[in-house]
Amino acid sequence: MHSSLHDVLITPAEMAAIDLAAAQSGIDSFLLMRRAGLAVAAAVLRLFPQAQRYVVLCGPGNNGGDGYVAASALAECGANVAVFAFGDPAAALSGDADRARQLWDGAIDPLASLVPHLGDVVVDALFGAGLSRDLPEQVVQVIERINAKGVPVIAVDLPSGVDGRTGQIRRAAFAASHTITFMARKPGHLLLPGRSLSGALDVVDIGIPARIVQAQGGGWRLNTPALWSDQASRLDASTHKFRRGHLVVFSGGAQATGAARLSAAAGLAAGAGLVTVASPKSALDINAAQLTAVMLREIDDRQDLEHWLRDTRLGAFVLGPGFGVGDRACDFALQLCDRALVLDADGITSFQERRSELFERLAVAAGRVVMTPHEGEFARLFPEIARDEKLSKIEKAQAAARISHATIVYKGADTVIAGADGKVAVNANAPPSLATAGSGDVLAGIVGAHLAQGMPAFEAAAAGVWRHGAAGARAGPGLTAETLVTSIPPLG
Numbered sequence: 300m301h302s303s304l305h306d307v308l309i310t311p312a313e314m315a316a317i318d319l320a321a322a323q324s325g326i327d328s329f330l331l332m333r334r335a336g337l338a339v340a341a342a343v344l345r346l347f348p349q350a351q352r353y354v355v356l357c358g359p360g361n362n363g364g365d366g367y368v369a370a371s372a373l374a375e376c377g378a379n380v381a382v383f384a385f386g387d388p389a390a391a392l393s394g395d396a397d398r399a400r401q402l403w404d405g406a407i408d409p410l411a412s413l414v415p416h417l418g419d420v421v422v423d424a425l426f427g428a429g430l431s432r433d434l435p436e437q438v439v440q441v442i443e444r445i446n447a448k449g450v451p452v453i454a455v456d457l458p459s460g461v462d463g464r465t466g467q468i469r470r471a472a473f474a475a476s477h478t479i480t481f482m483a484r485k486p487g488h489l490l491l492p493g494r495s496l497s498g499a500l501d502v503v504d505i506g507i508p509a510r511i512v513q514a515q516g517g518g519w520r521l522n523t524p525a526l527w528s529d530q531a532s533r534l535d536a537s538t539h540k541f542r543r544g545h546l547v548v549f550s551g552g553a554q555a556t557g558a559a560r561l562s563a564a565a566g567l568a569a570g571a572g573l574v575t576v577a578s579p580k581s582a583l584d585i586n587a588a589q590l591t592a593v594m595l596r597e598i599d600d601r602q603d604l605e606h607w608l609r610d611t612r613l614g615a616f617v618l619g620p621g622f623g624v625g626d627r628a629c630d631f632a633l634q635l636c637d638r639a640l641v642l643d644a645d646g647i648t649s650f651q652e653r654r655s656e657l658f659e660r661l662a663v664a665a666g667r668v669v670m671t672p673h674e675g676e677f678a679r680l681f682p683e684i685a686r687d688e689k690l691s692k693i694e695k696a697q698a699a700a701r702i703s704h705a706t707i708v709y710k711g712a713d714t715v716i717a718g719a720d721g722k723v724a725v726n727a728n729a730p731p732s733l734a735t736a737g738s739g740d741v742l743a744g745i746v747g748a749h750l751a752q753g754m755p756a757f758e759a760a761a762a763g764v765w766r767h768g769a770a771g772a773r774a775g776p777g778l779t780a781e782t783l784v785t786s787i788p789p790l791g
């Protein structure tokens with residue numbers, strides 16, 4: 300992959316525009332197809348040199364064209380190749396794809412006649428970026444037959460049936476062991492379920508200049524340190540704890556204090572210079588008995604908070620983990636909208652019936668506010684957006700950020716971070732072992748530490764999600780929220 304395209308995500312529509320721009324700049328489009336098909340053949344031979352038969356499935360568009368190029372290249376290497384086509388290729392294909400078909404000098408059998416055998420390796424060149432609707436029954440049946448047989452599938456560009464924009468399945472999809480895509484990742488490679496169906500992803504540079512790809516791209520990104528490392532504060536010898544930021548985490552009542560302490564511990568481990576747990580009187584003793592480096596302060600009601608907020612050294616706040624759902628959470632959060640705030644868990648749920656009040660306040664308060672909903676919390680705060688099946692998870696997060704005027708971390712295995720200004724990144728470094736109690740509290744604490752250190756909201760959130768994922772990988776498969784905290788890697 301071209302190094303400057305490492306974190307770029309390109310939608311199918313943008314890829315079509317790139318294709319056009321490349322052709323207009325004088326680049327031979329058939330040469331691009333040849334490079335794509337040859338890269339597929341090379342990958343197939345490298346990954347499965349012992350296959351008894353390479354079964355190449357060709358569709359009615361340019362994805363099929365890549366398949367015919369790959370089939371010809373495999374046959375030239377002496378491999379046993381069988382080609383099966385969807386529809387009548389002579390009638391359906393045109394342009395480069397038809398030229399590629401004419402250069403294939405073997406038989407072309409109808410797709411429906413395919414009987415997969417153990418020892419086959421399938422090259423899926425049915426549909427790629429041009430998939431525009433649900434798959435027809437005939438294709439669904441073939442996909443189900445091949446998936447059931449368990450023979451390896453190498454997908455060209457995308458596993459057929461996966462929507463490249465949303466990652467959703469259009470009736471059925473191949474479960475590929477590998478996917479070979481071109482120039483840049485597509486959202487469907489990262490968003491679930493597309494990510495699970497793509498297998499190992501290889502991004503091949505087929506020679507479209509990076510400037511053309513970047514010019515047509517819409518700004519969606521993979522979450523990598525390149526997005527935020529220049530905003531990360533670095534330690535120098537003259538620093539002191541106040542300069543490293545003071546983070547406040549609000550505790551729930553006596554029965555629900557653990558979540559806040561996890562957030563606080565994570566905030567300290569992630570680099571906040573000072574962390575204070577703000578606790579109601581009822582939970583002071585239990586918090587005091589469990590805290591060491593983290594400080595404690597009694598905050599019972601609105602007045603207590605208002606008074607304490609006169610201290611401008613309080614850099615950032617985490618409100619939600621174990622806090623309890625209700626008006627007290629809303630009152631506190633509304634007071635904090637002009638500061639740096641991570642609104643998580645109960646803090647989000649509390650606004651289910653009062654969301655316009657929150658969004659109106661955020662529109663004018665000009666603080667740095669990050670909300671971290673999982674799927675259920677997202678649906679409570681943004682029900683219309685959650686229900687809209689036309690939108691990808693990326694577009695849902697963007698729409699939520701736009702209407703709430705906050706940075707949204709839409710959590711899950713494919714967490715999306717969206718800024719109120721339209722910036723967006725999809726995270727891909729999180730292991731499934733992060734699905735454990737308290738893991739979200741740790742994330743809130745890390746993001747809070749970044750805000751306390753002065754990072755802008757989007758960068759604080761994206762860096763937090765990435766470090767949380769990296770901590771999960773370091774902590775290993777048996778991780779608990781506690782070991783996650785001690786595994787947070789250095790920032791930058």
Ligand SMILES: NC(=O)C1=CN([C@@H]2O[C@H](COP(=O)(O)OP(=O)(O)OC[C@H]3O[C@@H](n4cnc5c(N)ncnc54)[C@H](OP(=O)(O)O)[C@@H]3O)[C@@H](O)[C@H]2O)[C@@H](O)CC1
Pocket residue numbers: 314315317318331332335358359360361362363364365425426427428429430431432433434435455456457481505507
């Ligand atoms: N620079 C680049 O971008 C390069 C791109 N390259 C390759 O081109 C691929 C994109 O090609 P593409 O645009 O022709 O789309 P593709 O995926 O072949 O499908 C379109 C065809 O499928 C049809 N069709 C759609 N949905 C359907 C359904 N549910 N059921 C049935 N039919 C359906 C659709 O029919 P229509 O909607 O027009 O009726 C049309 O005939 C890309 O993935 C990559 O592999 C490489 O060559 C290197 C350079």
Ligand SMILES: Nc1ncnc2c1ncn2[C@@H]1O[C@H](COP(=O)(O)OP(=O)(O)O)[C@@H](O)[C@H]1O
Pocket residue numbers: 673710711712713714729730731732733734735736737738739740741742767
């Ligand atoms: N399958 C998964 N793969 C990777 N990360 C996951 C997975 N499931 C959950 N996570 C991450 O773990 C965290 C769980 O947060 P949350 O749902 O709030 O849990 P809790 O309330 O138990 O802390 C989120 O950051 C989420 O993105």
Ligand SMILES: [K+]
Pocket residue numbers: 362423424425426427454455456457458459
């Ligand atoms: K495909």
